[in-house]
Amino acid sequence: SQTIHQWPATLVQPVGSPLSLECTVEGTSNPNLYWYRQAAGRGLQLLFYSVGIGQISSEVPQNLSASRPQDRQFILSSKKLLLSDSGFYLCAWEVAGGGEQFFGPGTRLTVL
Amino acid sequence: AQKITQTQPGMFVQEKEAVTLDCTYDTSDPSYGLFWYKQPSSGEMIFLIYQGSYDQQNATEGRYSLNFQKARKSANLVISASQLGDSAMYFCAMREIPNYGQNFVFGPGTRLSVLP
Numbered sequence: 001s002q003t004i005h006q007w008p009a010t011l012v013q014p015v016g017s018p019l020s021l022e023c024t025v026e027g028t029s030n031p032n033l034y035w036y037r038q039a040a041g042r043g044l045q046l047l048f049y050s051v052g053i054g055q056i057s058s059e060v061p062q063n064l065s066a067s068r069p070q071d072r073q074f075i076l077s078s079k080k081l082l083l084s085d086s087g088f089y090l091c092a093w094e095v096a097g098g099g100e101q102f103f104g105p106g107t108r109l110t111v112l
Numbered sequence: 113a114q115k116i117t118q119t120q121p122g123m124f125v126q127e128k129e130a131v132t133l134d135c136t137y138d139t140s141d142p143s144y145g146l147f148w149y150k151q152p153s154s155g156e157m158i159f160l161i162y163q164g165s166y167d168q169q170n171a172t173e174g175r176y177s178l179n180f181q182k183a184r185k186s187a188n189l190v191i192s193a194s195q196l197g198d199s200a201m202y203f204c205a206m207r208e209i210p211n212y213g214q215n216f217v218f219g220p221g222t223r224l225s226v227l228p
Contacts (some may be wrong), residue, residue: 034216043203043220044157088155094216100147101216103157 002027006091006104013111019064019078021107023091026072031093033074034101035066038088050074051096086111115139116204116219123224125194132179133189133222135204144208146187148178151201151221160202163187194226 003026013019025031032051036044046059048066056066063082067075074091088108092101117136125131137146148160163171163178171178179188191198204219 044218046216090155090157092157099145100159100162101157102159103149106155108155 004091004093004102004104006107008107009105010108013081015083015111016080019081021076021089023074023104024072025093030071030096032096033068034092035074035076036090036092038090081111083111085109115217116206118204118219118222120222123222124227125224126227127196128193130190130192131194131224133202133224135187135219137185137187137206139206139208141208144206147205148189149203149205151203196226196228199224199226
């Protein structure tokens with residue numbers, strides 16, 4: 001069966017520090033991968049998606065970036081965090097071609 | 113333009129009763145899929161149920177059913193026999209097939225509270 005992992009689960013970082021959040025999927029090949037951000041009590045905002053290794057599409061301008069160095073690995077990064085980067089970050093995967101998305105447990109990021 | 117509307121920011125239901133969570137959508141694409149997700153306080157998004165635009169019957173999954181009214185562009189989630197563990201945020205989502213990426217959009221969510 002397929003599983004999706006995210007780490008770390010929680011993170012507290014100072015403004016201006018770098019960020020690296022990792023997402024890995026097991027049990028499937030060539031998935032579409034997604035990064036979402038969710039502000040407290042709000043809906044999901046799509047940040048990035050990827051349909052293959054090295055293929056990244058960005059949905060909103062921001063100081064975040066994403067990379068997909070391996071088929072089942074998706075990384076969210078920042079060189080310098082802003083206060084507004086605080087939130088709950090969710091990674092999701094789906095079978096290539098569409099369908100329901102399956103989500104990881106999320107990372108709660110607090111930027112101080 | 114808002115593609116998914118969930119007009120109920122919060123809902124209360126008595127344990128063991130049924131509850132309907134509203135969702136309306138906007139698309140000009142004849143092929144699309146509708147999804148419902150549950151997000152408990154732990155934060156994980158849990159997929160509940162799927163309805164395809166060409167499906168003739170309403171989708172059902174255990175205590176969850178989707179009241180699909182295509183002409184009205186509504187896809188309401190019905191939870192029967194509510195349980196305390198059903199207390200969570202519920203999100204409606206839509207995909208305009210066969211695309212991906214930005215074409216998977218979520219509504220703002222409804223917070224359901226089940227009362228003992």
